Amino acid sequence: MDGLDFKKLPKHVACIMDGNGRWATSRGLPRIEGHAAGEEALLDTVNGALEIGIDWLSVYAFSTENWKRPHEEVRFLMRFNEGILTRHRDELNEKGVRIRFSGRRDWRVPKRLIKHMDDSAELTKRNKKLTLTIAFNYGGRAELVDAIKELVRSGINPEKIDEKVISRYLYFPDMPDPDLMIRTSGEFRISNFLIWEIAYSELVFTDVLWPDFRRQDLYDAIIEYQSRNRRFGAVKSK
Numbered sequence: 475m476d477g478l479d480f481k482k483l484p485k486h487v488a489c490i491m492d493g494n495g496r497w498a499t500s501r502g503l504p505r506i507e508g509h510a511a512g513e514e515a516l517l518d519t520v521n522g523a524l525e526i527g528i529d530w531l532s533v534y535a536f537s538t539e540n541w542k543r544p545h546e547e548v549r550f551l552m553r554f555n556e557g558i559l560t561r562h563r564d565e566l567n568e569k570g571v572r573i574r575f576s577g578r579r580d581w582r583v584p585k586r587l588i589k590h591m592d593d594s595a596e597l598t599k600r601n602k603k604l605t606l607t608i609a610f611n612y613g614g615r616a617e618l619v620d621a622i623k624e625l626v627r628s629g630i631n632p633e634k635i636d637e638k639v640i641s642r643y644l645y646f647p648d649m650p651d652p653d654l655m656i657r658t659s660g661e662f663r664i665s666n667f668l669i670w671e672i673a674y675s676e677l678v679f680t681d682v683l684w685p686d687f688r689r690q691d692l693y694d695a696i697i698e699y700q701s702r703n704r705r706f707g708a709v710k711s712k
C-alpha cells in the first residue's frame with residue numbers, strides 16, 4: 475500500500491481481466507486452466523479493493539463477443555462462473571460485498587447460472603462496503619442498444635433526451651462512471667467494455683496476465699492513476 479494516497483482513491487475501478495488463455499498456453503496447459511487460475515486473482519483483487527476502501531469494482535467476465543469461442547471453452551466458462559458464486563458468495567456477503575451482474579440474459583446463458591446470479595444478488599443486495607459488478611454476456615454496444623430500445627418505448631419527446639437521460643437507461647443508473655479502467659495482458663483496447671461510461675476514465679494497461687494479477691497490481695494501477703492530471707476538458711493544474 476506504500477505510495478497510495480488514500481485521499482485520492484478512485485471511487486470506481488473497472489477491470490478487463492485478460493490473458494488467461496496465454497497464461498495457460500505458456501505453461502503447456504489447456505486454456506481453461508488459465509480461467510481456473512483467474513479465480514484467485516479475482517478474489518485477491520476484491521479483497522484488495524475492500525482493504526483500501528474502494529466503493530465500486532466492475533470486472534469483465536464474459537463479453538457478448540466471447541460466444542465466438544470454441545463450444546467447450548464457452549461451456550467451461552458458464553460452469554466456472556456458477557462455481558465461483560457457490561464457492562465465494564457467502565464469504566463475500568460476510569465481508570459486505572454487494573454482488574450484481576450486468577449484461578444480457580439471453581437464451582444462451584444457462585438457466586442455472588442465472589439462478590445463481592439472482593440468488594447472489596438477492597443475498598448481498600443490502601451490503602454497503604463494495605459493489606462488485608460482474609459483467610457477464612456484457613457488451614457496451616448491447617447496453618446502449620438496450621437503453622435506446624427502452625428509451626423509445628418510453629415515448630419520450632426527443633427534445634428531452636440528453637446525456638443524463640441516456641445514463642438513466644443504462645443497466646445500473648446508480649453506478650458512477652469508472653475513474654480508472656485497468657486492462658491486463660498487454661492489450662491496448664477496450665473490447666466493448668463500458669464504452670459510454672469510460673468517456674473520461676483514466677486507462678491503465680499492464681503486461682501482467684490476469685491469473686498473475688494480485689492486489690499489489692491493483693495498488694500499482696491506482697498509484698499510476700493518482701499521478702494523472704484529470705482535466706475533463708477544462709484547464710486545470712494539479
Ligand code: IPE
Nearest residue numbers: 491492493494495496497535
Ligand atoms: C480473459 O482471458 C477471459 C475471458 C475473455 C473470458 P482470455 O481467455 O481472453 O485469454 P487470452 O487473451 O486468450 O490470453
Ligand code: IPE
Nearest residue numbers: 490491492534535536537665
Ligand atoms: C475481453 O477480452 C473480454 C473479457 C475479458 C471478458 P477478450 O480476450 O475477449 O478481448 P479481445 O478478443 O482480445 O479483444
Ligand code: MG
Nearest residue numbers: 492493494495
Ligand atoms: Mg483475451
